[in-house]
Amino acid sequence: MFRTGEYIGSRYFTAMKLSHQILLGFSIVIILSLVDSYTNYLLSLKVRQNADFISRSETIIRNSSQLHKSIIEMQSAFRGYLLTHDSTFLQLYEKGIVQVPTLMAVQRSLVTDSAQVNLLNNINRLHHQWLNYSTALINAKKDALGNRTSEAKYNNLFETRLRKQVGKKLNDEITEKFNEFDRFEYNNRQTRGKLLISSIEQTHKFSFLFLSLTIIVGLTSTIYIFRLISTRIASMVKVAEKISKGDFSIVKDTRNDELTGLSTSLNVMSAKLSKNISELEKRNSELNQFAYVVSHDLKAPLRGIYNVVHWIEEDLGNELSPQLAKYLNIIPQRTKRMEDLINGLLDFARLRERTTAEVVDTYQIVKDIAELLIPRDFTVEIGPLPDLYAERIKVEQVFINIISNAVKYTNRPDGVIRVSSRELGEFYEFTISDNGMGIDPEYHEKIFEIFQTLREKNEKESTGIGLAITKKIIDDQHGTIRVESEPEKGASFIFTWPKILPI
C-alpha cells in the first residue's frame, strides 16, 4: 500500500500487542467519527443562529415599515387637519405622537448595527424636527379657529410655505433614511445568507473528508490486523500439519504478543515429539540389531552342533550301537527345539519382519494348512470362510497354531476337525473344533500364557509359545479368543477377527 509510511509506522505498530493494535485502530475510527459529528453539530448551531437572525431581521423590517407608516400617517393627519379642521385627523396625529416613540424604542432595542443605529437616530432627530414644525402649525391652526389674531399667526406660519417645503423636505429625508435602513437590512441578510451557504459547503467538505478518512483507516486497520492474525495462524496451522506428517519444524515467531504463546506451545510440542520419535527410532534400531544378533548369532552354534551330529551319522551310521545312535539322535531334537524357541520368542516380540496387509483368502490358507498338518485319516470339515484384509503371515500363524494344537491333542484315529465361521457385527467369528482329549476348564485361561504347556516337555514338540503368540496376534487385532472344552469331550477354539483392519 503506502510503502514508506507503512514501514515507519509499522515499526512502532508491530511492537505493540495485538489487542493494543486493534484498540488503536478502533479508537482512531471512533475519534474521526466524533470529530465529524462535532463539525456537523457546529454547522447546525450556525444554521439555527441564521434562522434566529432571519426572523429578527424580518421583525426589524416589519417594525421599520410600521414605524414609517406611523410617521407617514402623522404627516397625512397633519395635512388633513390643516385642510379640513376635522378633529379625527387631530386624534390620529396625537395617537401618532404616542405611537412613534414606542415603535422607535422597540426598533432601537432590536437593532445592533451601529450604521443602522445612526440611521434610526437620524430618523428620530428628523422626526422631532418635523414634530416641532408640525406641532407649531397645528397649535396655530387650533388657536386660529377661535379668533382673528391667531388666524393671522396661522396664516403667517402657513405663508411660510417654504416651511411646508421644509416639512416635506424633512419627510423626504426621513423616507430616504428608512429606505436606507431597509436596504441595509436586506444587504445584511444577503451577506448572512451567503456566509451560511459557504459554511454549509465547508462542513460538507469536512464531513466527506472525515468520512473518507474513517473508511480508509477502518479498512486499512481491519485488513492489516486480519492479515496479521491470519498469516500467523496460517503459519501455525502449516507447522501443525507438518508435525502430523512427521516433519518436526517450528514456528518462527519474532513478535511477543498474544499469539506468541500459542506458537511457543506448538514449538515445545514439536520439539518433544521430535525427541521422542528419535528416541523411539533409536530404540527400534537397537531392537532390530538385537533381533539380528539373536536370530543369526544364537542360531549359528545350533547349526554347527546339528552339522557335526549329522556328519557323525553320515560317517559312522552303520558302526554305531543302537544305544549310541539313540543318544546321538537326542542332540538334533534338542537343537531343533532351541531353534524353535528362538523363533517363537522372536515372533512373540514381533521382531520378525513386518508385512503389509492384503486381501487374504482364508479358505485357501486353512485348506493348505489342513493338508500339511492334519493326518490323512482324520475327517476335516472346512465351512465357507470369509476373506480377510490382514497381514497374511499373521492369519497363517493363528490357524497353524490352533490347528496343530487340535491335531496334537486329538489322539484317536477317527479324529474330526471342523473349521467354521460366522458374522458377528464388525467381526468374523471363527471356530476350530476337535474331538480330542479336551481341556479341563481349570486351564482354559492358562493355556494362552507363554510357556504354559499341558504336556511333558519332551513328548511331542510343544514349546508352549504357540497359543501365546496366537493370543497376542488376536489381541493386536482387537479381537477375542476363548476355548470351550471339557475333559474327553474335545475342544473348540473360538476367536474373532475384525472385518476392517484396525488402525
Add this chain to the structure above:
Amino acid sequence: MAQNITDMSKSKKHSILLVEDDELDVISVERSLKKLDDSYELHTAYNGKEALSMLKSGHLFPDLILLDLNMPKMNGIEFLKAIRQDEQLKNIKVFIMTTSGEMSDRSMANQLGISGYIIKPLNFNNNTKRSDSMDAFVQFHIRKIFSDTGQ
C-alpha cells in the same frame, strides 16, 4: 616359477584354495568335495594373510579360490583386492561365500571380479535335513567351472 605353473596346470588334479576361518565350514566343504568323482586337492587357509602368503610363496597355484568374505585379520574384500593387484594371481577364479545380509560386500566383490557366490549358512537345510546346498553347489558349480576350462 613359470615351470611350476605349467606343470601344475597339466596335472589332472584340480587344486582349490579355501580361505575360511570357521572350522565347521571348512569341514563342510571338505566333506562335500570328497563326494565328487574327480578328486580335488584342497588347501586351506584360515585367514587372508595366511592365504596370501601361501599364494606368494610360489608353491601353490590353485585353479579356484573359495573365499569367505567375513574373516578376522584381513577380510575377504581386502584379500581379493590384494590378489587382483598381483600379476601372477589376478586371473585366478574366485567364488565368494557370504551371509545373506551383505549385499554391499557382494557388489564390491563383483567389481573386483568373481565367478559367483554362495550364501551361507552353507549346508543346514532344516526341512530336508540334508547337506543340500553345499553338495549341490559343489556338484554343479565346481564341476562346471572345471569342465569349462577344459580341464
